[in-house]
Amino acid sequence: MSDSNERLTMPKPLAKQGAELDDRLHAAKGVRTLLRKVFPDHWTFLLGEIALYSFIILILTGIFLTLFFNPSMTQVVYHGSYTKLDGVRMSQAYESTLNISFDVRGGLLMRQIHHWAADVFLAAIVCHLLRIFFTGAYRKPRDTNWLIGVAMFTLGILEGFLGYSMPDDLLSGTGVRIAEGTLLGIPVVGTYLSFFLFGGQFPGTEFVARFYIIHVLLIPGLLLALVSAHLFLMVHQKHTQMPGKGHTEANVVGQPMYPYFMVKTGAFFFFVFGALALLATFAQINPIWQVGPYTPTAISAGSQPDFYMGFLEGSLRMFPSWTWDIGGHTVSWDVFVPALVVPGIIFTGLGLWPMLERWATGDRGYHHVNDRPRNAPTRTAFGMAGVTIYGVLWLEGANDIIADHLQIPLYLTTEIARWAVFVGPVIVFWATRRICLGLQRRDASMLTHGVETGIIVQQPNGGFVELERPLNEEEIALISAKPPAPLSIARAVDENGVPEPALRGVRGKIQARVHEVFAEGISLAPPANGHGNGHGNGHAVTEGDGERAAVGGGPAGPAEVGEGQAGEEGE
Amino acid sequence: MRWITARRRRPFFGYAAVLLALVAVGMLYAAVTGLGGSTASAGSGSSSAQITEGKNLFAVSCATCHGEYAQGSSVAPSLIGAGAAAVDFQVGTGRMPLKETNAEAPRKTPVFNQQQIYAIAAYVASLGGGPAIPSDQQVSAAGADTALGQSLFNANCAQCHNYSGAGDALTYGKYAPPLTQATNRQIYEAMLTGPEAMPVFNDTTLTPVDKRDIIAYVTQTRAEANPGGFSLGRVGPTTEGLVAWLGGIGALVLAAMWITAKRREDHTGEITGNR
Ligand code: HEM
Numbered sequence: 001m002s003d004s005n006e007r008l009t010m011p012k013p014l015a016k017q018g019a020e021l022d023d024r025l026h027a028a029k030g031v032r033t034l035l036r037k038v039f040p041d042h043w044t045f046l047l048g049e050i051a052l053y054s055f056i057i058l059i060l061t062g063i064f065l066t067l068f069f070n071p072s073m074t075q076v077v078y079h080g081s082y083t084k085l086d087g088v089r090m091s092q093a094y095e096s097t098l099n100i101s102f103d104v105r106g107g108l109l110m111r112q113i114h115h116w117a118a119d120v121f122l123a124a125i126v127c128h129l130l131r132i133f134f135t136g137a138y139r140k141p142r143d144t145n146w147l148i149g150v151a152m153f154t155l156g157i158l159e160g161f162l163g164y165s166m167p168d169d170l171l172s173g174t175g176v177r178i179a180e181g182t183l184l185g186i187p188v189v190g191t192y193l194s195f196f197l198f199g200g201q202f203p204g205t206e207f208v209a210r211f212y213i214i215h216v217l218l219i220p221g222l223l224l225a226l227v228s229a230h231l232f233l234m235v236h237q238k239h240t241q242m243p244g245k246g247h248t249e250a251n252v253v254g255q256p257m258y259p260y261f262m263v264k265t266g267a268f269f270f271f272v273f274g275a276l277a278l279l280a281t282f283a284q285i286n287p288i289w290q291v292g293p294y295t296p297t298a299i300s301a302g303s304q305p306d307f308y309m310g311f312l313e314g315s316l317r318m319f320p321s322w323t324w325d326i327g328g329h330t331v332s333w334d335v336f337v338p339a340l341v342v343p344g345i346i347f348t349g350l351g352l353w354p355m356l357e358r359w360a361t362g363d364r365g366y367h368h369v370n371d372r373p374r375n376a377p378t379r380t381a382f383g384m385a386g387v388t389i390y391g392v393l394w395l396e397g398a399n400d401i402i403a404d405h406l407q408i409p410l411y412l413t414t415e416i417a418r419w420a421v422f423v424g425p426v427i428v429f430w431a432t433r434r435i436c437l438g439l440q441r442r443d444a445s446m447l448t449h450g451v452e453t454g455i456i457v458q459q460p461n462g463g464f465v466e467l468e469r470p471l472n473e474e475e476i477a478l479i480s481a482k483p484p485a486p487l488s489i490a491r492a493v494d495e496n497g498v499p500e501p502a503l504r505g506v507r508g509k510i511q512a513r514v515h516e517v518f519a520e521g522i523s524l525a526p527p528a529n530g531h532g533n534g535h536g537n538g539h540a541v542t543e544g545d546g547e548r549a550a551v552g553g554g555p556a557g558p559a560e561v562g563e564g565q566a567g568e569e570g571e
Numbered sequence: 572m573r574w575i576t577a578r579r580r581r582p583f584f585g586y587a588a589v590l591l592a593l594v595a596v597g598m599l600y601a602a603v604t605g606l607g608g609s610t611a612s613a614g615s616g617s618s619s620a621q622i623t624e625g626k627n628l629f630a631v632s633c634a635t636c637h638g639e640y641a642q643g644s645s646v647a648p649s650l651i652g653a654g655a656a657a658v659d660f661q662v663g664t665g666r667m668p669l670k671e672t673n674a675e676a677p678r679k680t681p682v683f684n685q686q687q688i689y690a691i692a693a694y695v696a697s698l699g700g701g702p703a704i705p706s707d708q709q710v711s712a713a714g715a716d717t718a719l720g721q722s723l724f725n726a727n728c729a730q731c732h733n734y735s736g737a738g739d740a741l742t743y744g745k746y747a748p749p750l751t752q753a754t755n756r757q758i759y760e761a762m763l764t765g766p767e768a769m770p771v772f773n774d775t776t777l778t779p780v781d782k783r784d785i786i787a788y789v790t791q792t793r794a795e796a797n798p799g800g801f802s803l804g805r806v807g808p809t810t811e812g813l814v815a816w817l818g819g820i821g822a823l824v825l826a827a828m829w830i831t832a833k834r835r836e837d838h839t840g841e842i843t844g845n846r
Pocket of ligand 1: 132148234
């Protein structure tokens with residue numbers, strides 16, 4: 001391990017060029033800082049990079065496609081080289097997509113890379129988001145970047161939807177039709193909005209051109225700006241780091257941008273590019289020539305959106321058909337709620353989560369060392385419950401395919417989903433919390449007893465014991481990195497035992513209770529060295545100077561789950 | 572074939588193909604309407620010996636459900652008026668004789684040979700009415716218009732069988748089967764007789780020419796290669812999403828683990844910076 005103040009050495013020719021440049025740009029200081037930027041070396045820190053690189057590939061392949069795509073809904077009769085459709089009436093948008101696939105050299109490959117990159121981009125964002133969430137990396141000061149992230153996620157979904165809507169094939173047209181229905185479902189202004197977007201009745205002759213300009217200019221521009229802000233903030237605030245030996249709130253341990261990280265991330269770009277190229281070569285995606293051109297009179301079974309819209313599709317499919325008639329006006333709750341209110345709640349909740357958690361824990365401090373998910377059981381449980389809801393909606397979006405392949409009745413899948421979306425998260429929340437607390441308990445026992453080696457020996461008196469080895473330093477650092485729970489306002493009483501003003505009244509009581517739930521856990525302080533055995537139970541150890549001292553809230557005895565102990569955990 | 576491939580892109584080829592197709596369609600249309608499908612091996616022209624054979628087979632294999640005189644029972648519909656085409660489809664696709672009553676009769680290996688099927692069909696036809704078994708010319712896809720077939724298929728069939736004919740689930744445990752195995756004649760008969768949940772497309776809804784266009788489209792679609800790689804089942808974005816997660820992100824996460832694994836052992840090049 002070297003120090004970051006160590007001189008940065010550059011190859012001679014580079015250094016000379018650099019000096020020449022610096023005489024003019026005076027950028028050396030900034031560049032030096034950047035080159036010495038520390039990158040924590042943990043694989044989950046590369047998830048954002050997958051998103052970044054697929055975004056770059058999306059832009060590059062997208063530019064190629066704009067050269068040949070014709071965003072026009074003018075009807076033509078096809079006479080291209082895909083003879084099966086010779087003589088079919090279609091829009092120029094669909095025709096030009098056929099041409100890209102069959103006549104433009106490399107066109108099909110580009111189309112397929114672009115589409116696979118979109119899928120991988122959004123999948124990477126989801127993974128990245130989950131890693132940020134479950135490690136608590138969004139906490140102050142990174143809550144701003146979290147908001148930027150949620151905005152990019154939303155824009156990414158929208159961008160993908162607009163993208164696959166443009167070829168004007170039967171599948172995409174069906175999706176646009178649903179989007180129109182969703183707009184119409186907005187009370188009062190829905191009809192106006194829909195006429196505004198489509199320039200009249202659906203499908204009209206406008207929407208492909210409009211989607212096109214939003215897809216190739218507006219949203220990519222916004223995304224580029226947001227990605228830049230996101231990365232700038234990330235460099236400026238520096239990375240978080242996973243708990244580990246020597247990792248503190250005051251430092252950041254990892255590899256320098258130059259040379260190590262640059263090589264790794266450069267290689268990783270080519271991994272991403274390679275994976276997308278392989279997918280595009282061997283796996284056919286969105287074969288619009290099989291689907292046929294869009295006509296409002298036709299629809300195909302198994303019409304599905306791309307995976308990132310799947311949760312919306314599922315939400316629509318499972319919602320009961322509730323409509324009201326108010327004074328001659330229809331209010332379509334069955335569209336408005338599942339297609340707009342549900343995603344509204346999901347994304348607003350996502351954006352507000354850092355704030356909600358601050359309220360729920362009373363923790364307003366800075367955090368640079370991440371949590372292990374088990375050490376924040378309630379957050380992890382909320383996260384898993386969210387994943388469950390999202391997952392059920394997503395599966396329900398493909399319920400016909402699932403019913404067909406698993407040979408279960410279609411309506412049964414919907415019934416199951418309707419229950420699962422409410423019962424599932426509750427069960428998952430409860431189970432996740434139990435599992436996290438169980439893992440903490442195991443951690444506590446590893447700190448006191450060491451790791452079970454699986455080797456059983458017979459003692460002279462005939463009894464059997466299992467050999468254990470004490471944890472090494474890295475393991476201790478990792479396990480005991482659990483930050484003490486912040487002093488709960490539940491315990492914040494003054495010297496006369498009178499609770500804080502904030503605690504009086506109903507709201508205060510609720511907040512105090514929430515604090516306790518969030519703070520529940522076991523204290524995992526590092527063992528004091530050379531200390532005697534806390535409970536004299538005579539376990540054998542393979543090496544070292546006896547067992548680690550007992551830890552936990554109490555002075556002696558095993559660590560316990562501290563329901564209501566939250567206040568004492570800081571000691 | 573090579574000769575065609577080489578010239579396929581020339582402008583005249585399109586016109587030549589259309590011309591050829593038009594001539595072929597015209598000739599076949601004349602043949603079909605002129606002959607009235609009389610080449611069928613069952614139906615009006617069948618001998619009484621054939622009908623007797625069919626009656627016997629029916630008594631052994633079908634009567635338990637459809638009744639001694641095909642008059643129907645509580646478990647199976649009457650076959651009087653069902654016609655030869657229905658029998659040829661149901662028995663030829665192995666759906667009949669039915670083994671167990673489920674939401675839908677699945678396609679199986681046929682129990683009878685074609686000779687026996689014709690015999691049963693002749694017997695059922697002799698009970699009166701129903702569509703005859705279409706002739707080979709009637710169901711031939713040669714020279715048919717796949718473009719029209721495409722439009723007709725998406726308008727009439729895709730809502731159940733999927734745009735690519737991959738099939739999908741229907742309500743109450745029923746499903747529209749994939750159209751990968753049906754022969755030309757079975758496709759025609761399916762439209763003509765509307766088995767179970769499938770509607771009947773009689774000759775006014777879809778003319779015999781329309782039906783041939785659809786057959787041409789279905790058979791050409793299922794035979795054509797996938798220029799983009801493996802087809803992923805031709806069921807749309809569901810399998811694509813699965814592949815993006817398993818093959819895309821899954822593989823890249825493994826790569827990320829591999830690329831960052833080295834550090835674990837020796838802390839190569841690690842530095843510590845200040846916040
Ligand atoms: C356009 C899509 C996105 C790109 C290209 C992207 C890229 C990146 C990159 C390269 C990093 C640095 C290291 C890392 O991966 O942790 C990062 C950090 C971060 N991202 Fe994203 N990201 C995207 C979307 C998101 C989303 C959807 C969220 C959350 C809702 C988010 C929240 C964050 C936060 C809070 C950090 C700082 C975390 C840390 O330093 O450990 N990002 N992003």
